[in-house]
Amino acid sequence: MAVILITGGARSGKSARAEALARSFPDQPPIYIATAEALDTEMEARIARHRTRRGTGWVEHEVPLDLVPVLATSDGGGARLVDCLTLWLSNLLHAERDWEREVSELAGALPRLKSPVILVTNEVGLGIVPDNALARSFRDAAGIMNQVIADTADSVEFMVAGLPMKLK
Amino acid sequence: MAVILITGGARSGKSARAEALARSFPDQPPIYIATAEALDTEMEARIARHRTRRGTGWVEHEVPLDLVPVLATSDGGGARLVDCLTLWLSNLLHAERDWEREVSELAGALPRLKSPVILVTNEVGLGIVPDNALARSFRDAAGIMNQVIADTADSVEFMVAGLPMKLK
Amino acid sequence: MAVILITGGARSGKSARAEALARSFPDQPPIYIATAEALDTEMEARIARHRTRRGTGWVEHEVPLDLVPVLATSDGGGARLVDCLTLWLSNLLHAERDWEREVSELAGALPRLKSPVILVTNEVGLGIVPDNALARSFRDAAGIMNQVIADTADSVEFMVAGLPMKLK
Numbered sequence: 001m002a003v004i005l006i007t008g009g010a011r012s013g014k015s016a017r018a019e020a021l022a023r024s025f026p027d028q029p030p031i032y033i034a035t036a037e038a039l040d041t042e043m044e045a046r047i048a049r050h051r052t053r054r055g056t057g058w059v060e061h062e063v064p065l066d067l068v069p070v071l072a073t074s075d076g077g078g079a080r081l082v083d084c085l086t087l088w089l090s091n092l093l094h095a096e097r098d099w100e101r102e103v104s105e106l107a108g109a110l111p112r113l114k115s116p117v118i119l120v121t122n123e124v125g126l127g128i129v130p131d132n133a134l135a136r137s138f139r140d141a142a143g144i145m146n147q148v149i150a151d152t153a154d155s156v157e158f159m160v161a162g163l164p165m166k167l168k
Numbered sequence: 169m170a171v172i173l174i175t176g177g178a179r180s181g182k183s184a185r186a187e188a189l190a191r192s193f194p195d196q197p198p199i200y201i202a203t204a205e206a207l208d209t210e211m212e213a214r215i216a217r218h219r220t221r222r223g224t225g226w227v228e229h230e231v232p233l234d235l236v237p238v239l240a241t242s243d244g245g246g247a248r249l250v251d252c253l254t255l256w257l258s259n260l261l262h263a264e265r266d267w268e269r270e271v272s273e274l275a276g277a278l279p280r281l282k283s284p285v286i287l288v289t290n291e292v293g294l295g296i297v298p299d300n301a302l303a304r305s306f307r308d309a310a311g312i313m314n315q316v317i318a319d320t321a322d323s324v325e326f327m328v329a330g331l332p333m334k335l336k
Numbered sequence: 337m338a339v340i341l342i343t344g345g346a347r348s349g350k351s352a353r354a355e356a357l358a359r360s361f362p363d364q365p366p367i368y369i370a371t372a373e374a375l376d377t378e379m380e381a382r383i384a385r386h387r388t389r390r391g392t393g394w395v396e397h398e399v400p401l402d403l404v405p406v407l408a409t410s411d412g413g414g415a416r417l418v419d420c421l422t423l424w425l426s427n428l429l430h431a432e433r434d435w436e437r438e439v440s441e442l443a444g445a446l447p448r449l450k451s452p453v454i455l456v457t458n459e460v461g462l463g464i465v466p467d468n469a470l471a472r473s474f475r476d477a478a479g480i481m482n483q484v485i486a487d488t489a490d491s492v493e494f495m496v497a498g499l500p501m502k503l504k
Contacts, residue, residue, distance in 0.1 A: 007329055009294065009461030011479020042469075123328065125177030126345065127295020127463020128303045133210075135464045143179020147330035158328050160459065160494045161343055162483035163503040167331040175497055177462065291496065293345030295463020296471045301378075311347020315498035326496050335499040 002116040005150050007123055007167075008159030017159055018081050018118045019054055025116050028078035031059045033070060035088040050083070064091045068102075068109045071117060079116040086122040089145055093138065103145045107152045119153070121146050170284040173318050175291055176327030185327055186249050186286045187222055193284050196246035199227045201238060203256040218251070232259040236270075236277045239285060247284040254290040257313055261306065271313045275320045287321070289314050338452040341486050343459055344495030353495055354417050354454045355390055361452050364414035367395045369406060371424040386419070400427045404438075404445045407453060415452040422458040425481055429474065439481045443488045455489070457482050 002025075006018045022030040032054065038044040059078070063070045067088060074080055082088075092099040110117060123146070125139045150156045156168040170193075174186045190198040200222065206212040227246070231238045235256060242248055250256075260267040278285060291314070292307045318324045324336040338361075342354045358366040368390065374380040395414070399406045403424060410416055418424075428435040446453060459482070461475045486492045492504040 005329070009459060009479065010465070011461055011476050011483070013483050042472075121329075123177060123462045124464050125179055125462075126291045126293075128292050128298050128307050129178070130464050136210075139464050140179050143177065143329075146328075147179070147181050150329035150331055156329060156331060158333075160482075160503055161341070161457075161479075161486035161492060163486055163492060165333065165494075165501065165503065167328055167333060173497070289497075291345060293347055294459045294461075296460050296466050296475050297346070304378075308347050311345065311497075314496075315347070315349050318497035318499055324497060324499060326501075333501065335496055335501060 002155065003110045003113070003153045004116070004118045005121060005146075005153040005156045006118065006159060006164075007121045007146060007150075007156065009123055009126075012159040013162035014120045014122075014159050015050055015083055016053065016162070017157065017164055018083060018120045021118050022079045022081040022116075025079040029057055029059055030078045031061065031074050031080045033061045033063050033067070033074075033080055033082045035064055035067070035082065035084060035091060037062065037064050037091075064088070065095060065097065068105055071109060071113060075113050075115050077115055079118060082117065082119045084120040084122060085145060085149065086124065086142055089142055090138070093141070099141060099145070103148050107148050110149075110152050119149060121149065123158075170323065171278045171281075171321045172284070172286045173289060173314075173321040173324045174286065174327060174332075175289045175314060175318075175324065177291055177294075180327040181330035182288045182290075182327050183218055183251055184221065184330070185325065185332055186251060186288045189286050190247045190249040190284075193247040197225055197227055198246045199229065199242050199248045201229045201231050201235070201242075201248055201250045203232055203235070203250065203252060203259060205230065205232050205259075232256070233263060233265065236273055239277060239281060243281050243283050245283055247286060250285065250287045252288040252290065253313060253317065254292065254310055257310055258306070261309070267309060267313070271316050275316050278317075278320050287317060289317065291326075338491065339446045339449070339489045340452070340454045341457060341482075341489040341492045342454065342495060342500075343457045343482060343486075343492065345459055345462075348495040349498035350456045350458075350495050351386055351419055352389065352498070353493065353500055354419060354456045357454050358415045358417040358452075361415040364451075365393055365395055366414045367397065367410050367416045369397045369399050369403070369410075369416055369418045371400055371403070371418065371420060371427060373398065373400050373427075400424070401431060401433065404441055407445060407449060411449050411451050413451055415454060418453065418455045420456040420458060421481060421485065422460065422478055425478055426474070429477070435477060435481070439484050443484050446485075446488050455485060457485065459494075 008014045157164040176182045325332040344350045461479045493500040
C-alpha cells in the first residue's frame with residue numbers, strides 16, 4: 001500500500017510526475033480517475049492533452065464527486081491516479097456538499113486501501129490575497145484539504161519547474 | 169536565543185507549526201503577539217479559531233504596529249510567537265509609517281533578544297503579477313521584508329501542505 | 337560549461353543570487369542580458385535599482401526578444417546572466433512570435449554553449465486561478481517554459497525569502 005500526494009503550482013509537472021509514479025507499479029494496468037468534466041473547450045483541450053501524454057493502457061473513470069466509493073470498488077487492482085483533488089474540492093463546493101466531511105472521509109479511507117493511490121493537488125495560496133471572498137474561501141479550503149491529505153499520505157512531493165521536492 | 173522564521177502560503181500550517189515551536193521552549197509560558205485586529209467578522213472568526221487551537225497557557229498581546237517595543241519589554245520571559253509579519257507590514261502601510269525603517273529596526277533588534285522569537289510570515293509573490301499597483305507594491309514590500317528577516321533569523325522554514333521545508 | 341536556472345516568486349532574491357553566481361566565474365567580466373525594456377516608470381525604477389546593486393564591471397545588453405543569437409555571439413567570453421525569462425516570454429507573446437518554438441530553440445542551444453549561462457525566471461502558478469483568460473494562458477506558458485529550461489539546466493534553484501533550495 002502507498003498513498004502519494006503530488007502538489008505544486010499550475011504547469012509544474014504534477015500530472016506527468018504522478019503518471020510516472022502510477023506506472024512504476026507495473027503488476028496491473030494503472031487506473032486514471034479524472035475529477036474533471038469536459039464542460040468547456042479549455043477543459044476539453046486540457047483533458048485531451050493529458051490523455052495523449054498518458055498514452056494507452058489506462059483504465060479511465062470520470063468521477064467529479066464520489067471519490068471514496070470509486071477508490072473502494074477499484075481496490076485490489078492497479079495503482080489509482082486521482083487528478084486532481086483541487087477540482088474535486090471545487091466540484092464539491094459547486095454541488096453544495098459538505099467538503100470538510102468528505103475530505104475527512106477520504107483521509108480516513110486512504111490508509112485502508114490495498115492498491116496504491118497517487119493524488120494530484122494544487123498549491124493556490126502563494127499569491128496575493130484575492131479581492132473576491134469566494135476565491136479567498138476556496139483557497140482556504142484547498143489549503144486545509146492539502147494539509148489533511150498530506151498528513152495521512154505516506155509520501156508528499158512538491159513540484160517546481162518539473163522537479164520534485166520531497167516533503168515527506 | 170533563537171530567532172525562527174516560518175513562511176508559506178495561506179493555510180499551509182504556518183501558525184500550527186509556529187505554536188508547536190513556541191511550546192517547545194517549556195521553561196515559561198509562551199507569549200502570543202497578534203498583529204491582527206478584529207476589524208471584521210472574517211478576521212474575528214480567524215482570531216477565534218487560532219485561539220481555540222492554541223489552547224490555554226498563553227500570555228496574549230495585540231500589537232498591530234509597535235513590535236520592537238513589545239519584544240523588548242517581554243524579553244527574558246517565555247518564547248514569543250509573532251503572528252504574523254505580513255499583517256504587521258500591512259498595518260504599517262495603512263498607518264503610513266516608514267516600513268523599510270521599521271523592518272530594518274526589527275531585523276537589528278532580533279539578534280539582541282535573550283528569549284526565543286518565532287515569527288510567522290506569508291509568501292505572496294508566487295502568483296500572476298497583480299493588475300493593481302497597490303497589490304504589486306505590497307507584494308514587493310512583503311518579499312523584501314521576508315528576505316531581510318530571513319537573513320537575520322537563525323532558522324527559516326517554508327511550509328507546504330502542513331509540512332516544513334528547512335531553508336536555513 | 338554550466339547552465340543554471342534560478343526560479344522563485346517576486347522579490348525572493350532571484351536576481352541577487354544570479355548575480356553572485358555570475359560573479360563566481362571570475363575569469364572574464366560577466367555579461368548582463370536584460371530582457372526588460374524601460375517602457376514605464378515602474379520598470380525604469382526597477383532597472384535602475386538592479387543596475388545599482390550589480391555595480392560596475394558588467395557588460396550590458398538589452399535583448400527583449402532574440403536571446404539565442406546574443407548567447408551565441410557572446411559565447412567564449414564571461415558568464416552570461418539572463419534576467420529574466422518570464423519577461424522574455426511576455427515579450428515574445430506581445431510580438432506574436434511562436435513562443436513554444438523559441439523556448440525549444442533556447443533549450444536546444446544552451447547545452448552547446450561554452451561560457452556559463454545563469455537564467456532567472458519566475459514562478460507565477462501558485463496563486464488562485466486567474467479570472468482573466470490571457471493571464472491563465474500566460475501562467476500556463478510560463479510553467480511549460482520553466483519545465484523545458486529546467487530539464488536542460490545543469491542546476492536549478494528555487495528561491496524563497498532570499499534563500500536557495502536546490503531542485504537539481
